[in-house]
Amino acid sequence: MVSIDYSLGILQYIPFFYVIWSDDLLSASEISVVANTIDQDASLDPNEKEQLLFWLNRENPPTDDEIKTWKQTIATSGVKLIESDTYPLTSLSQRLANLQSNGFGFNDHLKHIEINLGIQPNHYNHLFELDLVHEKTSDQYDANVLDKLLKGPHVLVVDEFRNFLDQPIFTWDIRRNKGEFRTKVLEQVQVLAKKGYGAMAYPPEYGGTGNMPAYAAIFEHLMFVEGSLAVKFGVQFGLFGGSIQKLGTKRHHDQYLSDAGKTNLLGCFAMTETGHGSNVRGIKTTATYDASTDSIIVHTPGKNDNKEYIGNALHSKMATVFAQLIVNGKNEGVHAVLVPLRNEKHELLEGITIEDNGYKLGLNGVDNGKIWFNTVSVPRENLLDKYGEIKPDGTYFSSIKNPSKRFFTMLGTLVGGRICVARGALGGAKMSLAIAVKYALNRRQFNDSIKVQEDLIMDYPTHQLRLTPRVASAYVYHVTLEEMMKRYSDESQPDKREVETQVAGLKSVITWFANETIQECREACGGKGYLLENRIADLKGDVDIFTTFEGDNTVLLQLAAKGVLSDFKAEFNSAGFASVLKLLQTQLSDTLTTINPLYSNKVDAEHLYNPKFHKHAFNYRTRRLTYTLAMRIRNYIKKGVPSYQAFLKVQTHLLALGKAYSVELAYSIFTEFCAGVSDEEYKSLLEKVGALYALHQIYSDARWYLEQGYIGGTKSKAIRQRVERLSTELRPHIEVLVDGFGIPEHCLTAPIAK
Numbered sequence: 132m133v134s135i136d137y138s139l140g141i142l143q144y145i146p147f148f149y150v151i152w153s154d155d156l157l158s159a160s161e162i163s164v165v166a167n168t169i170d171q172d173a174s175l176d177p178n179e180k181e182q183l184l185f186w187l188n189r190e191n192p193p194t195d196d197e198i199k200t201w202k203q204t205i206a207t208s209g210v211k212l213i214e215s216d217t218y219p220l221t222s223l224s225q226r227l228a229n230l231q232s233n234g235f236g237f238n239d240h241l242k243h244i245e246i247n248l249g250i251q252p253n254h255y256n257h258l259f260e261l262d263l264v265h266e267k268t269s270d271q272y273d274a275n276v277l278d279k280l281l282k283g284p285h286v287l288v289v290d291e292f293r294n295f296l297d298q299p300i301f302t303w304d305i306r307r308n309k310g311e312f313r314t315k316v317l318e319q320v321q322v323l324a325k326k327g328y329g330a331m332a333y334p335p336e337y338g339g340t341g342n343m344p345a346y347a348a349i350f351e352h353l354m355f356v357e358g359s360l361a362v363k364f365g366v367q368f369g370l371f372g373g374s375i376q377k378l379g380t381k382r383h384h385d386q387y388l389s390d391a392g393k394t395n396l397l398g399c400f401a402m403t404e405t406g407h408g409s410n411v412r413g414i415k416t417t418a419t420y421d422a423s424t425d426s427i428i429v430h431t432p433g434k435n436d437n438k439e440y441i442g443n444a445l446h447s448k449m450a451t452v453f454a455q456l457i458v459n460g461k462n463e464g465v466h467a468v469l470v471p472l473r474n475e476k477h478e479l480l481e482g483i484t485i486e487d488n489g490y491k492l493g494l495n496g497v498d499n500g501k502i503w504f505n506t507v508s509v510p511r512e513n514l515l516d517k518y519g520e521i522k523p524d525g526t527y528f529s530s531i532k533n534p535s536k537r538f539f540t541m542l543g544t545l546v547g548g549r550i551c552v553a554r555g556a557l558g559g560a561k562m563s564l565a566i567a568v569k570y571a572l573n574r575r576q577f578n579d580s581i582k583v584q585e586d587l588i589m590d591y592p593t594h595q596l597r598l599t600p601r602v603a604s605a606y607v608y609h610v611t612l613e614e615m616m617k618r619y620s621d622e623s624q625p626d627k628r629e630v631e632t633q634v635a636g637l638k639s640v641i642t643w644f645a646n647e648t649i650q651e652c653r654e655a656c657g658g659k660g661y662l663l664e665n666r667i668a669d670l671k672g673d674v675d676i677f678t679t680f681e682g683d684n685t686v687l688l689q690l691a692a693k694g695v696l697s698d699f700k701a702e703f704n705s706a707g708f709a710s711v712l713k714l715l716q717t718q719l720s721d722t723l724t725t726i727n728p729l730y731s732n733k734v735d736a737e738h739l740y741n742p743k744f745h746k747h748a749f750n751y752r753t754r755r756l757t758y759t760l761a762m763r764i765r766n767y768i769k770k771g772v773p774s775y776q777a778f779l780k781v782q783t784h785l786l787a788l789g790k791a792y793s794v795e796l797a798y799s800i801f802t803e804f805c806a807g808v809s810d811e812e813y814k815s816l817l818e819k820v821g822a823l824y825a826l827h828q829i830y831s832d833a834r835w836y837l838e839q840g841y842i843g844g845t846k847s848k849a850i851r852q853r854v855e856r857l858s859t860e861l862r863p864h865i866e867v868l869v870d871g872f873g874i875p876e877h878c879l880t881a882p883i884a885k
Contacts, residue, residue, distance in 0.1 A: 137204065138179055139228055139231050139232050140172075140174055140175040140176060140179035141179050141182060141183060142204075142227060142228055142231060143174075143224045143225070143227065143228040143238060143241065144169075144183055144224070144241070145201050145204055145205065145224075145227070146205055146220055146223050146224050146227065147165075147220060147224065147241065147244055147245075148183075148186055148193070148201060149198065149201040149202055149205065150220065151165075151248065152186075152192065152193055152198055153198060153202075161247075161248055162187050162189065164243075164244065164247045164248065165187060165244055165248070166184060166187055168240050168241075168243050168244050169183050169184060169187075169240075170184075171240065172238070172240040174238065174240075205223075205227065208227055208230055209230075210223060210226040210227050210230070211223075211226070216863065217269075217271075217860055217863055218241075218242050218245050218246075218860075220241075220245050221237065221238065221241040221242045221245050222237075224238065224241055225237055225238065225241075243736075246736045246856065247735065247736050268572065268863060268864070268865065268866040268867060269863035269864060269867075271812075271863070271864065271867075272812070272813065272816060272864055272867045273867070274866075274867045274868075274870030274871045276810070276813055276871075277813070277867065277868065277870075277871025278870075278871050278872070278873035280808065280813065280817075280871075281606075281609055281610070281613075281871065281872070281873060282348070282873065283613055284344070285344065285345045285348045288342070288345045288348065288349065289345075289348050289349065289352070289873070292328065292349045292352060293352065293873075293875045295326060295328075296352065296355075296356060296875060296877070296878065297875065297877045300318065300319055300322055301319060301356050301357075301360075302877075302880075303356060303357055303666070303878070303880050305663050305664065306495075306496065307495075309490065309495050312359065312495055312496040313359075313445070313446075313495075313496055313497070313498050315496065316357065316359045316360050316363050316496035316497065317363070317446055319356075319357070319360050320360065320363050320364055320367060320394060321394045323364060324367075324368075324392065324393050324394040325393070327339070327392075328349060329364065329367065329368040329372070329391075329392050329393070329394065330368065330372070330388075330389070330391075330392025330393070331345060331346040331349070331368075332346040332368070332369070332373070332376075332547075333372065333376055333388055333392055334376075334384075337376075337384060337388040337389045337392060338388075338389050338392045338393065339392065343547055343616060343619070343620040344613065344616045344617055344620055346368075346369075346551075347547075347550060347551050347554050347612070347613075347616045348554075348613075350364065350365060350369075350551050350554060350555060351554045351555060351557065351558040352558070352875075352878075353555070353558075354555050354558030354559050354562065354670075354673075355558060355562055355874050355875065355878040355879075356878055357496065358493060358494055358496075358555075358559065358669065358670065358672075358673025358674065359494050359495065359496025359497045359673070360496065361555050361558070362442060362494055362497050362555075362673075363442060363443060363496065363497050363498075365548070365551055365552075365555070366399060366400060366442035366443045366497070367391070367394065367397065367398065367443060368391070368392065369547070369548055369551055370399075370400035370442075370451070370545075370548055371391060371398035371399055371400050371443070371447070371449075371450075371451055372388060372391035372392060372398070373545065373547065373548065374400060374451040374467055374515065374545070375387050375388055375391060375451070375469070375515065376388060377517070377544035377545060378451075378467050378515035378517050378518070378541060378544060379515040379516070379517060380515075380516060380517055382512065383469070383515060387449075387469070396448060396449060397443060397446050397447040397448055397449075398443065398447045398448070398449045398450060398451065399441045399442060399443040399444050399447040399449075399450045399451070399472075399502075400441070400442070400443075400450070400451050401438040401441050401450045401451060401452045401453065401470075401502055402414070402438070402453040403438065403439050403440055403441075403680075404416065404435070404436055404437060404438055404439055405435045405436070405437050405439040405501070406433070406435035406436055407436075408683070409682065409683045409686045411453065411465060411542065412464075412465060412538060414436075414453060414454065414455065414465060415431075415432050415433060415436035415455070416429065416430070416431055416432070416436055416438070416452065416453070416454040416455065416504065417429070417430050417432060417454055417455050417457055418452070418454035418455065418456050418457065418466065418468045418514075419457040420456070420457065420458045420459070420511065420521055420525065420527075421508070422459075422525040424508065425510070425511050425525075426508045426509060426510055426511060427468055427508070427509050427510070427511060427513065427514060427521075428506050428507070428508055429452055429454060429468060429470050429504045429506075429507045429508075429509060430504055430505065430506050430507070431503045431504045431505065437501050437502060437503045438450075438452070438501065438502040438503075439488075439501050440488060440499050440501075440680070441499060441500050441501070441502055442497050442498070442499055443497075443498060444485055444487075444488075444498055444499060444500025444501070444502060445485065445487060445498035445500055446498055447472060447473070448471065448472055448473045448474075448477070449469055449470065449471050449472060450469070450470050450472055450502065451467050451468075451469060451515070452467065452468050452469075452470045452504070453465055453466070453467050454466065454467075454468060456468075456514070456519070456527075458521055458525070458526070458527040459525065459526070459527070461527070463519060463527050463529075463534070464519075464534045464537060464538050465538055465541070466514060466515070466516075466518075466519055466541075467514075467515040467541075468509060468513050468514050468515065469509065469513040469515065470504065470507060470509050470513070471509070472485070472502075480507070481507075482504060482505040482506055482507040483502070483503075483504065483505075483507060484502070484503040484505070485500050485501065485502050485503075486500055486501045487499075487500050488500055488501065491672075491676070492672045492675055492676070493669065493671070493672025493673035493674070493675060493676065494672070494673050494676060518530075518531055518537055518540055518541050519531075519537060539628070539631075542631075543627040543628065543630075543631045544627070546619055546627060546630060546631050546634050547616070547619055547620075548681050549634050549635070549638045549681045549682060549687075550612055550615055550616050550619060550634055550638070552638060552642065552677055552680065552681040553608075553612055553634075553637060553638045553641040553642055553677075554612050554616075555674075555677065556641060556642040556644075556645035556646075556674050556677040557605060557608050557609060557612065557641055557644075557645055559645055559649060559670045559673065559674040559677075560601070560605055560644065560645040560648040560649060560674070561605050561609075561869075561872040561874065562666065562670060562874060562878075562879075563648060563649045563652035563653070563666075563667050563670050563671075564598060564601060564602055564605060564648065564652060564869055564872075565869040565870075565872060565874050565879060565884065566652065566656070566665060566666060566667060566879070566881045566883060566884045567598055567651075567652035567655045567656050567660070567667070568589065568598055568602070568865055568866060568869045569866065569869070569879075569883070569884040569885075570655075570656050570659065570660075570883040570884060571587065571588045571589035571594055571598070571655065572587060572589050572865075572866055573587075573883075574587070574588050574883075575587055575588070576588050588655075589862065589865065590862070592855060592858070592859065594655065595855075595858040595859060595861075595862055595865075596854070596855060596858050597651055597654075597655050598651070598652070598655060598865070599823065599857075599858040599861050599862070599865060600823055600824070600827040600854065600858065601644075601648045601651065602820075602861075602865065602868050602869060603820045603821070603823040603824045603827070603861075604644060604648075604824050604827070605648075605872070606801070606817070606820050606821075606824075606868070606871075607797050607798065607801040607820070607821065607824045608637075608641050608644065608797060609872075610800060610801050610804045611637060611641075611796070611797040611800045611801060612637070612641070614800045614804070615630065615633060615634055615637060618630050618633075619634070628694070629694075631690075631694070632690070632691050632694025632695065632697075633691070633694075633793075633796055635682065635687040635688070635690040635691040635694065635789075636687065636688060636691030636692075636789045636790070636792055636793035636796070637793050637796065637797065638681065638682065638684070638687055639678075639682075639684035639685075639687045639688045639691070639789065639790075639793070640688075640790060640793040640794065640797070642674075642677040642678045642684060643678060643684060645674050645677065646671075646674055646675060646677075646678060649667060649670050649671045649674055650671065652667055653667045653668065653671060656883060659883045660883075664881065664882055665881040665882060665883050665884075666880070666881045667881070685786065687789075688785065688786045688789030688790060688793075689778075689782065689785045689786065689789060690789075691788075691789040691792060691793065692760070692784075692785040692786070692788040692789040692792065693778075693785070695753075695757055695788060695789075695792050696757065696760070696761060696764075731840060731841060731842050731843045731846060732842075732843040732845045732846050733846065734845055734846055734849035736853070739826065739849060739850060739853050740822050740853070742802050742818075742821070742822070742825070745798060745821075745822070745825035745826070745829070746795075746798070746799065746802070748825075748829050748836070748841065749791070749794060749795035749798055749799075749825070749828075749829075750795060751841060752791045752795070752832070752835070752836070752841075753788070753791045753792050753795050755839060756784065756787055756788040756791050757788060759784070760781060760784045760785065760788055763777075763780075763781050763784065764777050764778070764781060767780060767781075787835075791832075794828050798821065798824065798825055798828075801821050801824070802821060804817075805817045805818050805821055816864065819857060819860065819861065820861070820868070822853075822857060823854065823857040823858065823861065826850050826853050826854050826857065827854050829842075829850055830847070830850045830851055830854055833847045833850070833851075
């Protein structure tokens, strides 16, 4: 042990003073933080406080010799800097002080400085290189506890399903022969159906348990096995079977639902058309009632009016076809009709033309195709008539008289599919994050000393910033989607319009997040991430399309934004806007009272980590965007611009509102979830995860907040430092967090994840 000339009180501060002066970290506000902390530290006597405060004088800084003495004191002490400690510098100071007084406790004042100055490992790694200890992870938390929290009420179902997936047929492999790939995926779907997993969301009398939330949970797990399997599973049981369940009546359920759940009847969901994309209301396929034969004639009127990108098109025997229903010469709007495609020998029926879509960027285990109908006749009973029926006398009847409301009610029943799409995309992001993090905890690269082992890439602050906020986001979005499926499945709330608005925005935000995350993980793994064997490349191709199907994201975000506006007034006109704007202006003025220079530049850790600040920031953004959007639309309409054209002029504004609304919703749901966690230690960890998500989102939109004067430059900088600080604080627990996703070991087959 080296002889130390400093008193115990001063000694514990030496590592901090060495770091902040050698790297010149101190600004005027940061000097104030350190000075106030020293003044409040009861462990220091007056002489020690005087000496430490003397060293804080920027006009008369410590001499180079003094700084070298500090370094010598640390370097020859034999203590080690353990980077996986939650507060590495404070822990080092504690060990240093213990050399002089055994049993010296953890000094919360030092921790306060470390937090508030945003000191990062890259500020001091090079200073303590000889004694730096890299550790992969801490054992403070148990991944099984996190996994159980995320599984929620589905513990038994999910655990059983994970065990069921541990069999050879579900082993991931590189498959590039399209035909063999599709055959394998079909076999996997049939195995799942035999066990009853396909019918899980159906009522018990049709082989299910009526548990849609549990169905969504197992759906996500299929992404861990193979993206094509998840999508084909979703098409067969969620879209085809789900359309029969949600849009049909008991006779349809009795005739088709059990067979669909068992894969005795393979089907597809034919909504999208080549020439009409996301415009479901404008599709051209017709379903014309023929009273003379009491049948419905399904027809594709033009070359580009065919059904496009239909999953299960080559394997199915029946399709749920969405078409304009024409009864007695009147177009009653879009309805769904069951149309047989093939006979028992799997031969196409008369009037049916199907073509393979061919190779795609990903999901080549799914048999997507195009379908044309040439005056195909089906019985009147094949109309899925829960919301609109053709009576035996040939007349049309619907209990929902308003055609627009009827259309959106029908589509609203299929919102569960959007939740599952978002859940599947999130599963791909989780898998990529788990692989990238585990690789980063094993891969070493660079060091400025030949005497020590190369650094783990997970220990680089840049790497932490690439991955850790995304891990936090995955937790927030998981909890959010669980809650949304719970709300969607609540039969006591039959009006799903609010849920539809919420899901439209969340599906967009989460699937975009997933694609960006998978790309970041690919790059974070370097060349290894580009190899097919390591799964990320396949996930990148498979998840890419999730931004498009079940609703194009750009269209859905506009739908979400319009839903926000519609909460105040369903139809937009100058008179209606008056009440809307008055309400919004009142809400906004309440929020604006806190936007003053003191608030906009408040940078202390207690404030920046406080959920009240995060919620305030998100709510302000949503309200401000809603108010200004409503004002713009109102002004256009007052000038005589038609509503449709007015909305076209504010499309980018709609997108901004849709995103802001979705982020606020996700964070609100996650904070409610955290409040319900009984274990204080895990609640604290999850609150830190939530804080990282919130601050990362605010900083990502810092330009907007700065433009509005909500935050100043000082606060923006402080938020950036907090994101870096939190990413570092979570570094010791990063493997536990990705293990908390609950990805089964037998699914995590990427060699670089081992």
